Amino acid sequence: MLQARLNAKLPGIEADLASSLVERSHQLCPYSKATRGNIAVELNVA
Template identity: 90%
Template sequence: MPKVIYTGNTNTTGGRDGASRSSDGRLDVKLSPPGSSGLGTNPEQLFAAGWSACFLGAIGRAAAERQLRVPADAAINAEIDLVLNDDGYVLQARLNAKLPGIEANLARSLVERAHQLCPYSKATRGNIAVELNVV
């Protein structure tokens, strides 16, 4: 039987022109549509932040499988596009991994393994276009 490790709980009002607050109060953000002059962030930025954090952790797990350490200055730049196509709105993503000091082929291998391990990658697999890059 699966074991729930953690449940994130937020309450959002007003949609893209509203606010979102976590049940523990640690997250409390105003929301505004992408590209607007509103004061808040948008769901695409929040998704990019969550996925990039998770993905960097997954790179750490992939590196540990090979008895390697991820450099302290490693980073993931996640780009989440909101796209309007014939079927309506969809998302697409680019995950750009910066792994200083790690040889390019090894870095690519770690990124590909992380994409298999990361829960966000698992959740989106087959649902949105995802491009993996080592920069």
């Protein structure tokens, strides 16, 4: 099974806001939309 792990670093942004931005970006991204439901995706915010 194909999987993806996205590691994001957003220095200077509070953790809650950073997580929210990464999640929202994942929802809007055309590549994420194209693969949604077909591959497992893990989002990590540092």
